[in-house]
Amino acid sequence: MTIRDPAAEDEAGWRRLWAGYLAFYDETLPDAVTAATWARILDPASSVFARLAERDGALVGMTVNVLHDGTWSTAPICYLEDLFVAPEARGGGIGRALIADLVDRGKARGWSRLYCHTRAGNAQARRLYERFVAADDFCRYRLVL
Numbered sequence: 001m002t003i004r005d006p007a008a009e010d011e012a013g014w015r016r017l018w019a020g021y022l023a024f025y026d027e028t029l030p031d032a033v034t035a036a037t038w039a040r041i042l043d044p045a046s047s048v049f050a051r052l053a054e055r056d057g058a059l060v061g062m063t064v065n066v067l068h069d070g071t072w073s074t075a076p077i078c079y080l081e082d083l084f085v086a087p088e089a090r091g092g093g094i095g096r097a098l099i100a101d102l103v104d105r106g107k108a109r110g111w112s113r114l115y116c117h118t119r120a121g122n123a124q125a126r127r128l129y130e131r132f133v134a135a136d137d138f139c140r141y142r143l144v145l
């Protein structure tokens with residue numbers, strides 16, 4: 001299993017992972033949004049980036065992330081927005097490796113923080129995240145505009 005940057009020819013494989021991720025969240029998005037997200041992932045000028053896990057020539061996992069500025073540090077902050085491992089590839093350490101990849105990258109590039117959210121009831125994701133750090137006590141308030 002390798003973790004690498006995406007390339008244009010990964011679109012079909014990435015879209016399969018993305019569709020699985022949206023289905024997991026029971027979410028549907030207009031194709032224009034998915035297409036724009038993929039375009040941002042490939043655009044080196046965009047703050048959105050992805051990392052892909054590949055095994056035996058197939059894409060089996062992804063992170064999609066946003067690198068942003070903050071007010072409490074001059075160093076970039078990474079928001080891990082989307083993490084997904086294909087159901088048939090779960091339980092083998094790919095999720096853990098995808099997060100470790102971001103940790104390594106952040107240390108090498110001088111990011112100040114890496115963070116993510118998940119649903120309180122998502123036991124698998126929470127167990128995985130807690131291998132890296134305990135959850136804090138912040139609550140999320142989100143206005144849809």
Ligand SMILES: CC(C)(COP(=O)(O)OP(=O)(O)OC[C@H]1O[C@@H](n2cnc3c(N)ncnc32)[C@H](O)[C@@H]1OP(=O)(O)O)[C@@H](O)C(=O)NCCC(=O)NCCS
Nearest residue numbers: 024083084085090091092093094095096118124125127128
């Ligand atoms: C959460 C997810 C990314 C984990 O990926 P994975 O490749 O299976 O994870 P790993 O094999 O690296 O497992 C790492 C840890 O996750 C937890 N975990 C993985 N599979 C689990 C399962 N079936 N039951 C309970 N915990 C599990 C464990 O803590 C495991 O570590 P351990 O074996 O040392 O206890 C994957 O289940 C997934 O894509 N889920 C749907 C989308 C999602 O929830 N995304 C994250 C929130 S946005």
